[in-house]
Amino acid sequence: MFLDRVKISIKAGNGGKGSTSFLRNAMTAFGGPDGGEGGKGGDVVFEATSNLNTLYNFQFKKKFVAENGGDGAKKLQTGANGKDEVIFVPCGTVLIDPESNKIIADLHEDGMRFVALKGGKGGHGNAYYKSSVNQAPHYSQMGEMTSQREVILELKTIADVGLVGFPNAGKSTLLSCISNANPKIANYPFTTLYPNLGVCAVKGQTFVVADIPGLIEGASEGQGLGHYFLKHVERVRLILHLVDISESDGRDFIEDFKIINSELSAYSQQLGKTPQIVVLSKIDLLDEDTLKEKEERFKKEIGGEYIKISGATMQGIEELKNRTLQKLSTLPKKKAIEVEETDFDKRDNDSIKISRLDNGAFVVEGGRIDNFIRGVVLSDNRSFAYFQNRLKEMGIIDMLKERGLKNGDSVQIKDIVFEYSE
Ligand SMILES: Nc1nc2c(ncn2[C@@H]2O[C@H](COP(=O)(O)OP(=O)(O)OP(=O)(O)O)[C@@H](O)[C@H]2O)c(=O)[nH]1
Ligand SMILES: [Mg+2]
Known part of the structure; x- marks a missing residue:
């Protein structure tokens, strides 16, 4: 199972409540306010961790709360401060x-770390509000409440080199020859169904x-597996473009080369411009004369840098590693x-919205109101x-x-409802 895009929900911790308390002990009957601050x-x-290669962990767990x-x-x-939720x-994971x-x-x-949502601030305890006049x-303050957010995680693999070509061109075979990876290899198209990574020393x-999975003509319009997986070579510095010069699947190898390049450009201009080494593969399947003939054709019609290899005989593999x-x-x-x-993590601290209910009552809402109301405890006259x-x-x-x-109208602010009088 390969998962490279997933939507999850995240929520930072709420701030803790400030305390309303008064010092009381054998020596002090009516001590001062000693309510502490909320955490x-x-x-x-x-x-980011190099121990993971896919977003598989998020297939079942999609909710994260600090x-x-x-x-x-x-x-x-x-x-106490709430513990951070570290995900x-x-x-190569991009957050959207x-x-x-x-x-x-x-x-x-x-x-690399990114703080997506900050925890809510703790509320002030009543000791904080002690002043010469009070x-x-x-009263004390509630903690700041946070809200749940959604975020999309998209994996754009980090690799130096991307292997690109038609299905069956020998990409996975090459990966297994030059790296520690052990990808599935078989003589049918679309053997590779998700990206494999290997380290080459x-x-x-x-x-x-x-x-990555093979491309075919029209991939940019969704043919084959489409160009869905090209995002995993979007960031590579160099493309090894594999072309089956033996034409074992019956297509023309020059055509193959052109088609893949136009699919890369159709995906993104930048990918079309990524430097390439052309790798002519499966040369063991051709006799010397045919190989020479085809090479000449390649030089004439395409030209530029290329290298010949065989994953079967290992011919050209060392040279390819060095050149890469x-x-x-x-x-x-x-x-x-x-x-x-x-x-993304901006709190609404400023908004004030007024609306009216069917019964004529006014409702006042918004971020500015939420902040203000945190400090209001209506059991206390001074507070009111x-x-x-x-x-x-x-x-x-x-x-x-x-x-x-007007006088006598009812006003509702969060849980508080009062009748207005001048
Ligand atoms: N004779 C010969 N056969 C090869 C060579 N490289 C690959 N093959 C064979 O070609 C077939 C396809 O090879 P893969 O490495 O799976 O090809 P792929 O490009 O990864 O194919 P997809 O994953 O389907 O896109 C397999 O049967 C391989 O054994 C080679 O250099 N010589
Ligand atoms: Mg493959």
């Missing part, structure tokens, strides 16, 4: 915001090779995918006075009046 909620963090912050307690005890993904379709992170290197506040150096390494040394390291500026003052200061009463608020 911070855990973050949702993605981390721990909530602990509540504050008496004696100024701060609540491990294979190197399904709402905007924008890329929010590219985890292309082992150990020595004994009977040459002269004390290594490079990573990706073998040499060519890679002249090519720049692939850059990470550009990540766009997004507001504070609430009313703040409604005026924030301009909410004026906004409501503009919408027709």
